[in-house]
Amino acid sequence: MGIVLGPNRYGKAQVRVVHVVRDGDRHTLRDLDVRTALAGDLAATHLTGDNSQVLPTDSQKNTVYAFARKHGVASPEAFALLLARHFVHSQPAVRRAEVAVREFGWQRLGQHSFQRGGAETRTATATYDGETVRVVSGLTDLVLLNTTNSEFHGFVRDEYTTLPETTDRILATAVDARWRHLDADADWDAAYRQVREALVAAFVETYSRSLQQTLYAMGRRVLEARPEVAEIKLSLPNRHHIPVDLSPFGLDNPNAVFVATDQPYGVIEGTVGRDGVAPADGDW
Known part of the structure; x- marks a missing residue:
């Protein structure tokens, strides 16, 4: 009986990013926890240690921060979709990307003052395989x-x-x-x-x-x-x-x-x- 590699993926977890929009004296805050998971033609890294198709998880983390700066965070869903599409289109070996986002709520106290909310946590997951998009809030x-x-x-x-x-x-x-x-x-x-x-x-x-x-x-x-x-x-x-x-x-x-x-x-x-x-x- 042979031994084979089954489904696999890899990514970065608990990427904490806080994004502030400074519109004059009134600021807007979004507080996120992002997780990335990439899958595709990645058998070589498991079987032979060939990392030539592997985008480091540290690079995935840095992409999250860079995209928050370049594109902002309109919503957890929009940010997750933006990242998922980027990873598939920019990496030839990646066939499917899933980006999951948790958003922590903050209550506004003033123009630029906030209190961490004790209510629910908002979540969003975007999955993209080059053709099909699935968004789950x-x-x-x-x-x-x-x-x-x-x-x-x-x-x-x-x-x-x-x-x-x-x-x-x-x-x-x-x-x-x-x-x-x-x-x-x-x-x-x-x-x-x-x-x-x-x-x-x-x-x-x-x-x-x-x-x-x-x-x-x-x-x-x-x-x-x-x-x-x-x-x-x-x-x-x-x-x-x-x-x-x-x-x-x-x-x-x-x-x-x-x-x-x-x-x-x-x-x-x-x-x-x-x-x-x-x-x-x-x-x-």
């Missing part, structure tokens, strides 16, 4: 909580089930969402804002009988709001809030005092897509 750690309008009952019970049924509970999660665009030409910042608004609105307005139901409602709201979104993947960890038994102290607890637990936790995952639109290959 996303966010992580969008923490949402409803203090009521959430139930969970009627579930399967077996000999190991101890969970009590409830018709009124706290529903809390930290949303991890990724949505794939049908094209590579959009107002990325506006699209991001509207998708985020749709996710939050659906969470707030859905009377939830399960976190699965809430997930579908959130995905559906996004697709209704943004026709250029082909599908959205959601991962919703269930951040449990358990009512504290206060009876040893002679006190009742009408859903007023809870203990928030982070381990172990349930996690609900699903994809909501458009009928007739083929799902993307692989785990994007």
Whole structure:
């Protein structure tokens, strides 16, 4: 039985770049973490140590900084697309480039003063193979909580089930969402804002009988709001809030005092897509 080299790629991770636009006294700040991954005709470096087709990862890092200066950072998606296309077109051996960007939020305090936001992290991944472009936007750690309008009952019970049924509970999660665009030409910042608004609105307005139901409602709201979104993947960890038994102290607890637990936790995952639109290959 022979031994062969399988799929491979290489790149630079955690390239931190902060870009400042100085428009008079009012400055604009974008804070990014960039990861590059290049694939193509690169077997020789693995098999024989021939590096003649290898663009060093340090060069990839420097490209990120240079492009931030030369082209600016209009949005995470636009910056990722710019880099992915550059690596494929400038390197004969590179057939496919994937550039993933995380953007950290800052809240404006003044013309040139900012406070690091404690909210979610925005993400974007652009993949280019010389012909096809795929753009996936996303966010992580969008923490949402409803203090009521959430139930969970009627579930399967077996000999190991101890969970009590409830018709009124706290529903809390930290949303991890990724949505794939049908094209590579959009107002990325506006699209991001509207998708985020749709996710939050659906969470707030859905009377939830399960976190699965809430997930579908959130995905559906996004697709209704943004026709250029082909599908959205959601991962919703269930951040449990358990009512504290206060009876040893002679006190009742009408859903007023809870203990928030982070381990172990349930996690609900699903994809909501458009009928007739083929799902993307692989785990994007």
